[in-house]
Amino acid sequence: MSxxxxxxxxxxxxxxIRAVVVGASAGxxxxxxxxxxxxxxxxxxxxxxxxxxxxxxxxxxxxxFSPMCALPVAEAQDKExxxxxxxxxxxxxxxxxxxxxxxxxxxxxxPVHFSRPSIDVxxxxxxxxxxxxxxxxxxxxxxxxxTAGLTAVRRAGGMTVVQQPDSAAVPYMVRxxxxxxxxxxxxxxxxxxALLGTLQNSPSGQSRS
Amino acid sequence: MPTLVPETFxxxxxxxxxxxxxxxxxxxxxxxxxxxxxxxxxxxxRLGCQSLSQVQDLVLREPEVFSTLLDYLTVQVSEMxxxxxxxxxxxxxxxxxxxxxxxxxxxxxxxSTGEEVYSLAILLHEQxxxxxxxxxxxxINAQALxxxxxxxxxxxxxxxxxxxxxxxxxxxSLSDYxxxxxxxxxFDKALRRQVVFADHSLATDSVFAEVQLISCRxxxxxxxxxxxDRALGLFREALSxxxxxxxxxxxSLRFSAxxxxxxxxxxxxxxxxxxxxx
Numbered sequence: 001m002s003x004x005x006x007x008x009x010x011x012x013x014x015x016x017i018r019a020v021v022v023g024a025s026a027g028x029x030x031x032x033x034x035x036x037x038x039x040x041x042x043x044x045x046x047x048x049x050x051x052x053x054x055x056x057x058x059x060x061x062x063x064x065f066s067p068m069c070a071l072p073v074a075e076a077q078d079k080e081x082x083x084x085x086x087x088x089x090x091x092x093x094x095x096x097x098x099x100x101x102x103x104x105x106x107x108x109x110x111p112v113h114f115s116r117p118s119i120d121v122x123x124x125x126x127x128x129x130x131x132x133x134x135x136x137x138x139x140x141x142x143x144x145x146x147t148a149g150l151t152a153v154r155r156a157g158g159m160t161v162v163q164q165p166d167s168a169a170v171p172y173m174v175r176x177x178x179x180x181x182x183x184x185x186x187x188x189x190x191x192x193x194a195l196l197g198t199l200q201n202s203p204s205g206q207s208r209s
Numbered sequence: 210m211p212t213l214v215p216e217t218f219x220x221x222x223x224x225x226x227x228x229x230x231x232x233x234x235x236x237x238x239x240x241x242x243x244x245x246x247x248x249x250x251x252x253x254x255r256l257g258c259q260s261l262s263q264v265q266d267l268v269l270r271e272p273e274v275f276s277t278l279l280d281y282l283t284v285q286v287s288e289m290x291x292x293x294x295x296x297x298x299x300x301x302x303x304x305x306x307x308x309x310x311x312x313x314x315x316x317x318x319x320x321s322t323g324e325e326v327y328s329l330a331i332l333l334h335e336q337x338x339x340x341x342x343x344x345x346x347x348x349i350n351a352q353a354l355x356x357x358x359x360x361x362x363x364x365x366x367x368x369x370x371x372x373x374x375x376x377x378x379x380x381x382s383l384s385d386y387x388x389x390x391x392x393x394x395x396f397d398k399a400l401r402r403q404v405v406f407a408d409h410s411l412a413t414d415s416v417f418a419e420v421q422l423i424s425c426r427x428x429x430x431x432x433x434x435x436x437x438d439r440a441l442g443l444f445r446e447a448l449s450x451x452x453x454x455x456x457x458x459x460x461s462l463r464f465s466a467x468x469x470x471x472x473x474x475x476x477x478x479x480x481x482x483x484x485x486x487x
Contacts, residue, residue, distance in 0.1 A: 077463065079434055079461075080464065091458075093458075094459050097243040097244060097247070099241055099243040105241050105430065106430045106459055107247075107430060107431065108287075108457070109285070121247065125247070128243070128246075
C-alpha cells in the first residue's frame with residue numbers, strides 16, 4: 001500500500017457506493033475532522049456516523065462537524081428517510097440502524113461492547129440494506145466495537161476500509177478490525193479522504209439518479 | 210452474529226412472527242424490521258438454535274420458550290428518571306397545569322419493568338398530586354408487569370437512579386422512597402396505591418380511559434410507521450382537551466400522520482400538548 005495520498009490504485013466510489021458508514025471512538029473526532037472536508041458537495045452517498053461519547057450529555061457532533069463539511073450534517077431522527085448527500089450522526093445513548101426503505105431507526109436495546117450507540121449495530125443493519133453499495137470505515141478507538149460490523153459489511157459484498165494503525169491516535173479498534181480480516185483496504189487518513197473525494201456521480205457521464 | 214443467508218433468515222422471521230400471532234395473539238407484524246431482526250438474532254443464539262425455524266418449532270410447542278422469547282422482544286431495561294431533563298420539563302411546564310384538575314389520570318404506555326411508573330409517581334407525590342391521580346401502567350408482557358408491580362430493583366442500579374433523580378430536580382432524596390433489602394431496593398408500596406397495572410397492546414387494543422398525561426418513552430421507535438400512527442391515534446383519542454404526551458428524547462412526531470395534532474411545549478424534551486382542534 002502506497003503511503004502517498006494520491007488516488008493511484010484507489011477505486012472511484014461514485015459508480016458504486018450509495019452509503020458510507022463510519023465508526024470512531026477515542027481520537028475519532030479528530031480523524032473525522034480530516035475526512036469530512038473531503039466529501040464533495042454533490043456526494044452521491046449518504047454518510048452515517050457513530051462516535052462513542054460519554055452518556056448523559058447532549059451531543060455536539062452535528063455542531064462540530066457542520067462547519068467543516070460541504071454537506072448538511074444532522075443528528076439522526078427515527079424513521080427519517082436516508083438521503084444521498086447528507087451526513088447523519090447517531091444520537092447519544094441510542095443505537096442507530098438503517099431499516100428498510102431506507103429509513104433511519106433508533107433503538108435503546110442493550111449496549112454492545114459497552115457502547116450505545118454501537119458501531120456494530122449500525123454497520124450490520126446497513127450491510128443488510130446496502131450490500132455491495134456500502135462502504136464501511138473504522139477509525140481510531142479503544143474498543144472492539146466495529147469489528148463484527150465491518151465483517152458483516154464485507155460479507156454482504158460492501159467495501160471495507162480501516163485506518164492505518166500507525167496513523168490512529170488510539171489504534172486498538174483498528175487493530176481489532178484488522179485481525180478479523182475484514183479490511184479490504186488499510187489507508188492513512190489523507191488516503192481515506194482522497195477516497196471519499198471520489199464519492200460523486202461518475203465523471204464519465206454515467207451518473208445514476 | 211451467526212452466519213446466515215439473509216434472505217432465508219428474513220423468510221423465517223416473517224413465518225415466526227406469523228406463528229406467534231396465530232398461536233399467542235401477540236402481534237409483532239408491524240414492528241420496525243431492523244430492530245426486530247437484531248433482537249431475534251440475539252434470541253436465536255441465546256436459545257441455542259441454528260435457525261429461526263428451530264425457534265419457531267420450540268415456540269409453537271413450548272409456551273415457556275415463548276415467554277422467554279417475549280422478554281427478548283419486548284423488555285427494555287430503562288432507568289428511573291432516565292433523561293432527567295424530561296422529568297424537569299414535566300415538573301416545570303406540565304404539573305402546574307395538571308394541578309388545576311380535581312382528579313387526574315396518567316397513562317404510562319409500554320411501562321416494561323416499571324422504572325418510569327415509579328419515577329412519575331414520585332414526581333406526582335412531590336407535587337402533592339399523587340393522591341388524586343390514577344396511573345394506568347400498561348404493557349404486553351405479563352412478566353414485566355409483575356416485576357413492575359413488585360417494585361424491586363437491583364441495588365447496584367440505585368446510584369444511577371439517585372443521580373438522575375437529583376438532576377431531575379427531585380425535592381427530597383431517592384432513599385425516602387425505598388428500603389434496601391439484601392441486594393434489592395424495594396420501593397414504597399404507597400407509590401403504587403394509585404397505580405393500575407394492566408395488559409394492553411398498542412398494536413391490537415383500543416382506548417380504555419380518558420387521561421390528562423401519557424408518557425410513552427422509547428416504545429414507538431420499535432414500531433413501523435403504520436403502527437406508530439395507530440398508537441399515536443390511540444393517544445390522541447385518549448387525551449383530554451389540551452392533554453399532554455411525553456415521548457423519548459429522540460422520538461419525533463415529524464414523520465407521523467398525527468404531527469399536526471400536537472405541539473411541542475418543552476423544547477428538546479419531547480413533551481407535547483394536544484392542540485385545541487385535535
